[in-house]
Amino acid sequence: MSKVTFPQDHFANRHIGLNDSDIQSMLDVLGYESLDHLTDTVIPASIADDAALNLKPALSEEQALAELKQLAAQNKVLKSLIGQGYYGTHTPKVIQRNVLENPAWYTAYTPYQPEISQGRLEVLFYFQTMVTELTGMDIANASLLDESTAAGEALTLAHRALRGKRNRCLVSKNCHPQTLEVLRTRATPLGIELVEFDETSPAESWDDTFGVIVQYPDTYGTVTELTDLCNTAHENGALVIMASDLLALTLLKSPGELGADIVIGNSQRFGVPLGFGGPHAGFFAVRDQFKRSMPGRLVGQSIDVHGNPAYRLALQTREQHIRREKATSNICTAQALLAIMATLYACYHGPTRLRSTAQRVNQLANTLRDECKAFGIQTNEVVFDTVTLYDVKAADIVSAAVKQGINLNQRSDNTVSISLDETCEEADVVSLLNILGSSKQSLDMASTAEDRWLRSDTYMTQDVFHKYHSETEMMRYLRRLSDKDIALDRAMIALGSCTMKLNAASEMTPVTWPEFSNIHPFAPHDQTLGYQKMIAQLEEMLCACTGYDAMSLQPNAGSQGEYAGLLAIKAFHEANGDQQRNICLIPSSAHGTNPASAQMANMQVVVVKCDERGNVDLIDLQAKIDANPAQIAAIMITYPSTHGVFEEDVTKVCEAVHQAGGQVYIDGANLNALVGVAQPGKFGGDVSHLNLHKTFCIPHGGGGPGVGPVGVRSHLAPFLPKDEHNTERTGALISGAPFGSASILPISWMYIRMMGARGLRKATQCAILSANYMAHELKANYPILFTGNAELVAHECIIDTRPMKDHGVSVDDIAKRLIDYGFHAPTMSFPVPGTLMIEPTESESRAELDRFCRAMQGIFNEYTAVKNGDVPIDNSVLSNAPHTMDFVLQDNLDVPYSRLAACHPDPESDYSVKYWPPVGRIDNVYGDKNLICSCPSMSEYEASE
Known part of the structure; x- marks a missing residue:
């Protein structure tokens, strides 16, 4: 059983937080000679596999980046005007550098502990506000996985809304092809009948129909008058699902004004790169009566124990790990980082610039349409950003465009779509016309869409969409937001089942190539x-x-x-x-x-x-x-x-x-x-x-x-x-x-x-070692609920905090008190209510493991003081946690403990890196009873005043 060591430049030495000395001393504590000895004991012999993984030898960070760069170079980056739900966009550099490439944002966890998630919750709250206002709906969630899966969720929501009494849904043939395909995926197992139709003509039958799905603007770029369709659907007891485009909705009438009940789409073109299809944040908005049926996460505004406004995930009983087989969706995640980017893009530009961008895109599209018609090419009539050419030699046009560095969308042998976006200029339209055979070198720009298609209402009037238009202000706003949160750049996040390990910079680097x-x-x-x-x-x-x-x-x-x-x-x-x-x-x-x-x-x-x-x-x-x-x-x-x-x-x-x-x-x-x-x-x-x-x-x-x-x-x-x-x-x-x-x-x-085969094996062994070391250090005060062979755990352990409840200390108290120690709480009450599931991962150092164990020991001592009657539970350091700076610094602090005990309970930790929670403990019941999931508009605000 030899010790596993690596050359100095091996990435495993950077990824794994334990050095050889730490590993040996931790093994000594547990009574094992080596990592292999520990592994052989904990892994059942019936499944153990010591054979080396069939992987290439590990590369250094520089070598791996060079090899991947060679692969990346085999991709050809053309200007893609393919559309179909994906568009070119400019990611503002201030957002790319300070969010997408910033571990304070990308290493954070789902905001189940809202007191240490106020920064990202605030932006997601604004995402909901933005989507609500642009779609004209009453409420939106904090994003879904993409537009197509959002359509699938809308299909099943509409089906449930009529309690499954109807089984037929009309789906426009003019929806994006990939959306139609995913809808078929979702409908088939459930026995839902999808009937394709053309929304420009009356539906043949409304019998047994629970919903109708349309794309606005449609996949070919056409804007169709949909008010009559919505009215007819409602008269026949069906719901209207409208797939839409946020940039288009800064200009066109909102789906809510047209009569939609559910609106879905993709926020990608708000500053999120194409990325070969993802990740992008889908959006999902509904009328008020469907808010408790909406899939995914919903950020709501509540108050903390001091009466201050605070954000949290609302209606969490909708989370699928609670509903289990009664669940209406299996969504238990979102596209938070991408929703945050899209929201900040909207904040940076504001509604005026967003609308002007939409107008410019629309103007370019209309110009292209008009010039094509003048040139004798048949096109669609009403467009936002997409011009579709009919009765043309599609393959020849697409091939000629590629030679000029442009991708177009060949829909059929005689149909081509061209989708313009914010990255396009007049010169691009000239190039397109030249590809089509025109000799024009300049343009007479057309007007934007007719007034009858345009929205006349205001939107995004809230301060947040008007305050951060300079880079200086945006940069400082992003810093203030990230300072409110705990992410992996601050501390270990020991969430059982979630594996919050190092996301190394060298791994992240290629994402923005x-x-x-x-x-x-x-x-x-x-x-x-x-x-x-x-x-x-x-x-x-x-x-x-x-x-x-x-x-x-x-x-x-x-x-x-x-x-x-x-x-x-x-x-x-x-x-x-x-x-x-x-x-x-x-x-x-x-x-x-x-x-x-x-x-x-x-x-x-x-x-x-x-x-x-x-x-x-x-x-x-x-x-x-x-x-x-x-x-x-x-x-x-x-x-x-x-x-x-x-x-x-x-x-x-x-x-x-x-x-x-x-x-x-x-x-x-x-x-x-x-x-x-x-x-x-x-x-x-x-x-x-x-x-x-x-x-x-x-x-x-x-x-x-x-x-x-x-x-x-x-x-x-x-x-x-x-x-x-x-x-x-x-x-x-x-x-x-x-x-x-x-x-x-x-x-x-x-x-x-x-990492290579040996590095991956050692990472697993160190994850198991760290979990067992922490279980050993904690078990004197916190019983380990489940163990396997030789009383060992796997890579995580469940500690039992339920006995503390007998003396008034809940698992919530422990979780909130950990914030004062500078930690995100482990997984709470899953899979056993009233317990904590701890997973340290292989990336954490011995010092960080020990710091967490000291925190848990300190909390046990604080519990003991309550248990012994030395401190009243209703005014203890546990029940008052987490402690904000405002609370600790008030003149008449009426608590039976010192200010130092409140905010710096671990004397061995570095006081200079103290994390201050921005809010006190949040009132969840208040938030659900008073459901606020978007900012009021200025008119609503003035009316309430």
């Missing part, structure tokens, strides 16, 4: 060779890490990976004539997205009990199988278990399900405990989704983006999400873009390429 960021998702294949090769290599790397035979990178969140995996299983059974297999077995400890995804796939969820040690109850499992052997489709398990334990009998679980003819789905949420030591694809898994935003270093970005690829054994490979780059895959389209959030895939490529 133009060869990756400026590529349209539907660019010609010969222009994306670098992306294709990088993606193929990443798929191979992930297969090597997991033991699977094929991998799809299309799902743009873990929840979407789950859904894709279940659809693959469903399609496999159907191909074998086993349509009756519809039961999905799910342990009671599973994350709530598992039963939610099964419900979306129209599978029947059957819950399997767990025993007192947190393991799947084999007796109950067999009983559930025996009750319906021919109906078993799959089991969904998480490994190591959600309880943080390597279950000894996992292979028996897999064998039992396989013998019944079912498939084994292994949730990859805890893969950080497996890479390099065991492979789910080899010990019984047929399919797994992975979380690249956990194990493979894509940052969480304040609640998103994420990537949830799905890996499968060879027999399921044909049923992976369809991919025009790989015609052997025939499954359902999961996201709008072929490779989901492609522009952040270089992060994981870099991580694996720099």
Whole structure:
């Protein structure tokens, strides 16, 4: 059992926070000779795999960047006027440098602890405000994954609104093609009938129709009068879903004014790079009566204990990990970082400049349209930014444009669409006309759209959209916002099941390379060779890490990976004539997205009990199988278990399900405990989704983006999400873009390429070591709820804080008090209510682990003072936490403890880096009873005054 060491320049030495001395001293504390000794003890022999992963030798940071740069150079960056929901945009440098490239923003976690998330919550609140005002709706959420999946969520919301009593939805053939495809994916398992129609003509029938979906402006650029359609739909008891475009809505009448009930779309063109399709923040807005049915996250304004306004996630009972199989959506994430960028873009420009940008784009499009008509080319009549040419030799035009460095959208043999954007100038229109055969060298600019299409109301009148138009003010605003939050750039975030590890700068660097960021998702294949090769290599790397035979990178969140995996299983059974297999077995400890995804796939969820040690109850499992052997489709398990334990009998679980003819789905949420030591694809898994935003270093970005690829054994490979780059895959389209959030895939490529097989194995071993070390240090005061072999845990542990409740100290008190110590709380009350689940990851140093343990010891001492009656619980340092500067510095501080104890409880920590929470403890009940999810407009404000 030799010690694992690396050359000095090996990236693993930078990524792993423990040095060799720390590792040995921590092993000594636990009583183990080496990392291998610890691993051999904790990993069940039935799944252990010591064989080196089939990966290339590790590269240094500089070497890996150089190799990736060679791949990136094989992409061709043209001006893409393809449109179809994706457009060129200018990312303001002040936002690129201070948000997209700033770890204070991209390493933050989902704002479940709102007191230390006020900066990002504030901007997401403004995102909701912006979307609400531009769409003319009553309320919007804090973003969804992309436009196509947002359309899918709108479809099912409308279906539920009529309690499933109607089963037919009219869908315009003029919607974006990828949206139509994802709608089919969502509708098929649920038995919803989609009927394509043309909104320019009356619908043939409204019988059994619950909804109608239209694109405004449509995919060809045409703006259609939709008021009559909306009225007719409402008269027939149907809801109207309108896909739209935020830039267009700064100019055109809002969907709300036209009569829409639900509005969805993509905020990408507000300063977010194309990135080969993602990540981009989808938006979702509804009329007031649907606010409690809306999927995803909703930021609301409440008050803190001192009566000050404060932001929080509202209506959190809608979160899917709570609703489980009763969930209406499996969405448990967002695109927070991208929604933040889009909002700040709007703040930086303000409504006046946004509208002028829209007018200029519209003017260029109208000029192109008029010149084409004068030149004898038939086009669409009413446009915003897209001109569609009819009865032309499409291939010749597209080929000629490529030679001039421009991509156009060939819709058919005789149809071409041209989508202009904010990056276009008059010279681009001249070039387009020359490509079409004109000899013009200058233009007479056309007017903007007719008044009958234009909105006359005001929008975005709030101060935030008018105060930060200079770079100086924006830069300082961004600094003030980030100072309010705790992200990984401040402290360890020991969130169990979330794996908040280092997102290294070298991994993040390629994201903003133009060869990756400026590529349209539907660019010609010969222009994306670098992306294709990088993606193929990443798929191979992930297969090597997991033991699977094929991998799809299309799902743009873990929840979407789950859904894709279940659809693959469903399609496999159907191909074998086993349509009756519809039961999905799910342990009671599973994350709530598992039963939610099964419900979306129209599978029947059957819950399997767990025993007192947190393991799947084999007796109950067999009983559930025996009750319906021919109906078993799959089991969904998480490994190591959600309880943080390597279950000894996992292979028996897999064998039992396989013998019944079912498939084994292994949730990859805890893969950080497996890479390099065991492979789910080899010990019984047929399919797994992975979380690249956990194990493979894509940052969480304040609640998103994420990537949830799905890996499968060879027999399921044909049923992976369809991919025009790989015609052997025939499954359902999961996201709008072929490779989901492609522009952040270089992060994981870099991580694996720099770590190599030995580095990845050591990272896993150090994650397991750190978790067991912390469990050892904490167990005297906080019982470890579940353990495995030799009383060891996996890469995370659950500490039991429920006994403290007997003396009035809740898990909330502990979480809020940790803020005073400068920490984000671990995962609260999941999977066991009233407990904390701690996952330190391999990236944290021994000093940081010890600092957290000191904080927990300090909190236990504070609890003991309450328990002994030395301090009243209702005025204790715990019940008053977190302590703001205003509270601590008030003249008459009426508390039975010192100011120093309130704000600097750990004397060993550095007082100079003190984190001050901007607000006190937030009143959640008040926020839900008084639901405020957007800023009032100036007219509303004046009326209330």
